[in-house]
Ligand SMILES: Nc1ncnc2c1ncn2[C@@H]1O[C@H](COP(=O)(O)OP(=O)(O)OP(=O)(O)O)[C@@H](O)[C@H]1O
């Protein structure tokens with residue numbers, strides 16, 4: 001069952017004013033800093049699935065990598081990352097990675113090419129019995145455990161990745177697009193498992209393009225745009241209707257859903273190197289005014305949060 005109802009849960013992860021940039025070489029030896037995440041704030045509570053929705057390039061995977069401390073060397077991270085109320089230092093990230101904090105990576109290339117997949121799934125705190133049971137649930141033959149990643153199809157590899165997180169004892173699970181390539185049935189089984197893990201009190205971050213899937217299983221939805229959060233809403237707000245939502249971009253996403261008339265959003269998300277000075281959504285926003293030339297910040301509104309001065 002979805003939702004912890006009125007029960008007050010503690011924050012497991014707090015991200016405050018996070019920014020991520022990359023040092024890039026331009027022509028010659030000229031160095032340029034490309035900021036891809038800015039002013040990003042979001043939190044994950046114990047017992048919830050927080051879905052992160054946003055178009056391609058909005059910074060979803062980079063956020064996951066920043067939490068795990070696996071960004072490339074030419075990156076720079078600023079802002080506050082707290083895990084169970086304490087600063088998530090580099091050392092802490094190393095200690096917790098793959099144990100207390102597990103990632104279902106977006107790309108199956110994250111599997112170790114030289115290790116049989118059964119052993120990878122057992123990992124640090126699994127067991128042969130658990131691995132066998134989870135493979136069965138995901139329709140993977142017992143013989144798959146002896147295979148190497150290159151022998152798997154895309155869908156099989158994804159089921160292997162999901163199995164790893166599902167049988168781990170991780171308290172926080174970050175699933176980066178866990179369902180593409182899976183049949184509808186297996187996708188639903190997978191999401192059911194994430195729901196069960198959240199109901200046990202764990203925290204789950206579900207990164208997805210699939211808003212319908214997010215709405216069916218998540219408690220809250222964080223909407224990303226150009227490397228920042230523009231709205232955090234309860235999943236039920238999307239079902240209530242467009243008036244329950246807060247940000248013009250979220251409203252546009254809602255209107256673009258097939259069941260709400262499939263109205264496309266004009267324009268596209270700005271490129272990281274060419275962000276507008278003020279509100280990042282302003283160039284596409286029907287409500288923009290002169291005041292939007294200043295960068296807005298997230299503020300609480302009607303039980304959610306929004307980054308727009310016009311939202312009421
Ligand atoms: N190593 C890197 N160096 C420079 N820019 C990068 C690097 N990795 C990612 N980016 C840029 O950061 C932005 C966010 O990338 P990210 O992978 O987080 O997007 P995403 O929201 O996960 O997209 P998708 O839905 O396609 O997976 C993109 O514009 C991407 O080009």
Ligand code: NI
Nearest residue numbers: 060061062106
């Ligand atoms: Ni991604």
